[in-house]
Amino acid sequence: MAEIGSFALLLALALSVYTFVAGIVALAFQKQTPQPAPQSGSQITHRSGASASVNDSSLVALLRRGSERIGETARRAGIATFAAVFLAAVVLVLCAFRDDFSIAYIFHHSNRDLSGPYKFAVLWSGQEGSLLFWSLLLAAYGFVLRLRYKTDPRLFAYASVVLAGVQIFFLMLVNFAANPFGILEGPLRPDGSGLNPLLQYPEMVIHPPMLYLGYVGFTVPFAFALGALIMKYPGEKWIHITRRWTMVTWAFLTCGVFLGAHWAYSVLGWGGYWGWDPVENASLMPWLTGTAFLHSVMMQEKRGMLKMWNMWLVFATFWLAILGTFLTRSGIISSVHAFAQSSIGGWFAWFLALSFVVFVFFFFKNKSHLISEHKLESLMSRESSFLFNNLLFVLLCFTVLWGTWFPKISELVQGNKVTVGGPFYNRVAIPVALLLLILTAIGPLLAWRKTSLESLKRNFLWPTVGAIAVAIFLMLTPQKWGAPFGLKPWQDIAYFYSLMAIGLSVLVTLTVASEFYRGGRVISKHTGQNMFASMVQLTHRNTRRYGGYIVHFGVVVVIIGFAGSAFNQDKEMEMKSGDKLTIGAYTLVCRSSTEDDNPNYFSQWAILDVYKGGKQIDAMTPERRFYHASQQTSTMPFIRSTLNEDLYLVFEGVNQDNGRPILRAHLNPLVMWVWMGVWIILGGTILALVPNAPAPVRVPAPARLQQQAQPAPVATGD
């Protein structure tokens, strides 16, 4: 089996190299020969000699036909690459299910008693497998792209070459630096070392694929952008083509980032979901630049502006995804998450440098092609709000990048490492995030080109009054009502930030609601429909805009969830049967503690009855496991989630002297809002992907009226 897998990977590499080289040759020849008259995509690629322009010399026609055939073979080789990589991935998964411990990767990441879904997840659980999985996803994206080439054969051919270039790098890695089919030296082992216990959690079966779909997916818009730059593609069509790719990719990355946060919350047992670890930062950086790109790309689509900036943003997103992989796998920056450290860091460093040089070369060579078509007309415009929005997103990304690298930089400059953890990011990133929230509230109220101060005041007044009223209410209410009430900002800076975050979230919600209301009212007036039906129709007419607003609302819900962390409480206690632990409004009574053993792991857990207001409302069973194969321990916190708060219970271990369990209870307010917000974000993104409803039928004005109107042109006003 290992030989089949290795052969499939070599074949995939050969096919990718062919796709790349033949693609370049075909494009070079096509560039040399004159362009034929515009025809449909299929006609261009499958044009017969008879339909060639009669003015073409026979040599030129021959060259063109030849280059088209070479281009077609390159496209097919690209499709075949997917088949080869897919075969390699299937072989690796089969080896995991067959417990083939002659393969080093399977031996190190699986064992006989591992359950089926985790054996499947072995594919991305280690260094070599995850690189193969990365290659597979890239090949899959390439497969779809090459099948859809008829949309614009020439642009797709350029994008296909760029994708093939990236594919070659990853296939070289899995063939020569981190081969997943490497054979284990020495005698055949009866059982494997097992999967890392931290990865034996249901979300690990979906979190890495989602994250990788996001990381890898940003290669596609980058490939189109670079292709468009190289060929000096006229207009913004490449942006229209990649819009859906970018949004889908962004949704995958969002999903991956938050699934990772949920996994950390549910498995690591420290009571939080985000620790500003370098691996977490690595996933956040491309998300930030990708989000900035999703906003600024609208300026290029609608106003033909920010072309150079967008080019850099899409490159930065792609580059940061690779940089994140470099950070987590090179061992250059220490991280508790860095599950796979090896010598492949050098490969990544070279690839990062090479991709940067290639991009910069083509950018400066063809940047004259990226001149803006329009200029900004006012500071009070949608355009300038996008500029500030982009500035803040990029600044947040820079802060995260700077914080991630600072320990290394400090070591180089002053000879000693420093820690850059949560307190640093809270101090630097939260104020920027709050500014961004203000822009999220203001942005939708600004019109393209120019907005009058009066109009802004009119639209902004009631949402502002509402937000201030809610903030005052939260300040005046007693803390015993639970989070987020009783937010006295003078007591703690965390309360100040929470109050600001919730107040601004209300502001954003009200501005979004007012946008729906105003649009719905207009439709309702014209059609006589009720308000809800009018708002549904409004959304259907411009799904992108209103889907975007729903995404903003989802972000607001997530932010409210984050704001709840200011009220987190925790308590630790050694408990024997009958002991009580009180936290917030809850009283936990230890009923018993017990142990169990199965072939995969030995477990200890406690049973606790949960009381609230003197009434039993639940029983909780936090657990701690010891995995036999890997000889590692893992906690399985028990989380009781409600809309108000999470009661989070961790079985920390047993006191060796008296055998009593040690338990830690966390009370984390509003955490469920974070996960709810993500669902809303995904719902908004899906809505934004739905095609718009057709525009209402336009009834032409009677000819007589047109004639009357013609002699007196009406000024457009200011």
Next chain:
Amino acid sequence: MSASKGSITNLNPKTKSIHRTLSAAKALLLCAAVFALLGAGDPATRFSEIGHRMMCVCGCNQILLECNHVGCPDSDGMRNELMASVSRGDSDSLVEQGFVQKYGPTVLAAPTMKGFDRMAYILPLVALFLGFGLVVTIVRTWKNRPAPAIAGGLRPVRGAELEQFRDQAGKETDL
């Protein structure tokens, strides 16, 4: 007070609006500063605050008060030391200095505001101000550019050109 009110009254509406905005911003900053200075200082709060600014040194990369390893060789001792220092009434900086001397600079969860460590905070701030300055400059420069003059004044727009303008209006108004 009345003088400043009088001076504002004499200004044009645009300048008055700027004055009002500036005054509101000043009041907001003042409130924020007052809130920040009114932080509670009881030992339990100080223990929690300082403990959340430190790392456990066992290698788990967790905040000292969040380290959840039973049998961790370091966190219990460190928490006891911290409690003792806070109970003695040592200032925050003295407590932190003592921990840095004993466990090294990595015990602090964030860079200090001394020496090169300050760069960690300064650079993002510099980037923020430079970025804002740059965006404002770009907007102003573009805004102040004279509009291209149309020879012959306004003219009626028809046919394909009208459709083009309609498309543009549609794009720019999102309707």
